[in-house]
Amino acid sequence: MTAVDGLDLHIRQGELYALLGPNGAGKTTTLRMVVGLEAPDSGRIEVCGIDALAEPLAAKARIAWLPDDPLLYDKLTPMEYLAFVAGLWAVPGAVARARAEALVVQLGLEEKRDARCEGLSRGQRQKVALAGALIHEPELLILDEPLTGLDAAAARTVKDMLRARTRAGGTVILTTHILEVAERLADRIGIIRAGRLIAEGTPQALAADGETLEDVFLALAT
Template sequence: MDRPETSTEAAHALLLQDVAKSFDGTNAVRGIDLAIRPGEFYGLLGANGAGKTTTLRMTVGLLKPDRGAIQIFGIDALQDPAAAKQKLAWLPDEPLLYEQLTPLEYLEFVAGLWRIDAKEAADRASTLLDRLDLWSQRDTRCAALSRGMKQKVSLAGALVHDPRLLILDEPLTGLDPAIQRQVKDLLLARTDAGCTIILATHILDVAERLVNRVGIMRDGALVAQGTLAELRIQTGRKDATLEDIFLALAISQSAAVA
């Protein structure tokens, strides 16, 4: 988790200031402040209903916040959403594909939406399919692929335009260990190349091995963040695992409040 950071850029990759959202009078996100540096691999953790997905959906423009400011690499995402979206990619927990297309056709189609030159699109698609061990399925319709393969194709679609900020909501859920390993290796390679990644996950041992820094949400608020070493100091648990810290901050206190 405490891998060295790879970027020296000054601007924030993502900056949230007092971002809030409620549904039918219930606060889902309560004025969250969050600053993520370029090249950082950031883990966003929390129990179901903590506000993680709502926060991420506001970040990528799928939900409008009730108040607050969102900047992506210095771009005001609320005032200029088209420019902000050029910098990012969003991968939800369920793969969303055109199932009558093959993986190769799908990636070339997505690249075309980003106005990538056809030859460059084909090259990028081939590289991603090869890296994710999907080349042998390149001409198989997506409808016939397993869930794990669909998730990998969806990830490749998110990466084909080479985003500077990649936001992932539970990308490893339901994947077998071999496929998880392929996805993790690709994500680490992307951060090594300077991409910023935000990962929301319930798989805490994966987060502990992958991310530079963690934020823990509870009841719509960010209750703690830092490296594993910093979180151990904050909680006074010098030998704690990330799971120990998460259970103390995100679960036990929620139960106590309830």
């Protein structure tokens, strides 16, 4: 069975792109190929002008990947975890500390900054993982269901942070099953089914003629 079949996507710099589809449509497989965790059988993947198949390390240096169930090191505190991740990306110590402090404040983790990750709630763990994805200020941020486990206030904070990144010239690709999030947040939306792109456009263009994005999605993807 082919998970992704002739999929052709072009994401623009400074854009927030939502990739939508039913379970099993190929969304996560697509993202895993972009970040280099799975290899395509054929085709080309370009990240920030770099051939990601020919120069995987150079491409990965420009990417941050946040899966739907991110791995944290339970015995580390959020601040220790962020220092560890920053070290992997060779972020200078003083810069890493300043960024970590700012991210902890932005994400409302001040009270948990020195608590071990094993004792954090799912939403708090999700925020720590997001901070880790942002610590090296990637050009391309890829998120698979980033709002999972977040309460309304935390979700609003994350959405504001993602829009701030695109305003600053960064690029964000995300998947979500919450169609309202895609409709309000994304510059463009792609809908895939059985590994193929079946619709693409701005939320306004897709939901034309008085239809909602939910109407369009259900008609096309189910």
